[in-house]
Amino acid sequence: MNYGAIEAGGTKFVCAVSNEAFEIIERISIPTTTPEETLQQVFAFFDNYQLDAIGIGSFGPIDVNLKSSTYGYVTTTPKVAWTNYDFLGAVKERYQIPVGWTTDVNAAALGEIKKGAAIGTESCLYLTVGTGVGGGAVMNGKLLQGFGHPEMGHILVRLHPDETYKGTCPYHENCLEGLAAGPAIEARHGKKGHHLADEKHVWEMEAYYLAQALMNYTLILSPERIVLGGGVMKQEQLFPLVRQEFKKMLAGYVQVPPLDEYIVPPALGDNAGITGCLLLAADSL
Structure with missing residues (x-):
């Protein structure tokens, strides 16, 4: 087969x-x-x-x-x-x-829950942060979709206190993708993200936006694990900053797993999507 x-x-x-x-x-x-x-x-x-x-x-x-x-x-x-x-x-x-x-x-969420960083869970949220921002989820073992599918990159976020940039999204002001995707980082700072690796303030601002989004997803979906992939998340210094900001924003209101187990990189790397598509093919039978 x-x-x-x-x-x-x-x-x-x-x-x-x-x-x-x-x-x-x-x-x-x-x-x-x-x-x-x-x-x-x-x-x-x-x-x-x-x-x-x-x-x-x-x-x-x-x-x-x-x-x-x-x-x-x-x-x-x-x-x-x-x-x-x-x-x-x-x-x-x-x-x-x-x-x-x-x-x-x-598809990437399906790949990570069946073969990657969320094995053993029943619910996983996958967020890619790269040229754009997109999110998918598997909840109770099923892909999350209803009348349509999630568009997690376009939730609205509060501006960082030092923000001077209006965002790249032509549809929404102050949306996550418009403020946190790779093109927004480049437009705000004048350089691509991989040239800004040592600029801590760049990644603190990025973490501020991502943590807001993860808090919202947590309060609405309560996944067992959140996987952050995409080109921007290859800046590994982002993970501790996101976890730190997330903890501050959540303020202990709801219980979540230990943050180094809750907010994690993809175990499948760039193969999460293609793995999920193969699993989707099998499921279609």
Whole structure:
């Protein structure tokens, strides 16, 4: 039995094929251009295999509502060529097999709870902090989605007392993504994050925003573990700062696990999403 996986990001698609033990047989990376160009390469890759199911974790927003006439579509994405595109339909038309469908961050959450940093729990929240900010969750063993899917990067946060920057988000002022994603760090400080590693005030401000978000997620969802991934979180000095700020903000109001076990990096690293997509493929059977 072979599973296919598509981790569809705004910059690149990662595709993989695994056996039923989720051991990857082959994987490729494809630049995200137009749907036609990108999927032509995706199909050329998968056509070499006899697949039993495919799992897709896609950039969004996407439609995950089974009752919707646009279920399976990429919807209001800023990537114009993909706006209102029937992504799931195109894959199903090519391959007459079960196809799992969710967001890229939900897929990463699934990967971490089944194979990574949240093994042994029933609930896990995964937040990626990179070019954008996105979050997904598995609650009571199921992916979190309802009428739509979570858009955790766009919750509103209070401005840091020293903040002078208005944020990058064209939709919302003072949202987490607009103030804490990689482009916001660069716009605020004039350099990319990896050139600011020794600037403690940069990461204290970043921690202030991330801790606010994690407090809100904790109070609403009460996950057993929070996994922080993405390019920005490769600045490992952020983790103790986030935990410290989180503890201060939560002020002991609710009980959480020990913070070095509660707020953690991904055990799967950059493979969380593709692993989750393979698991999604298996679940679709």
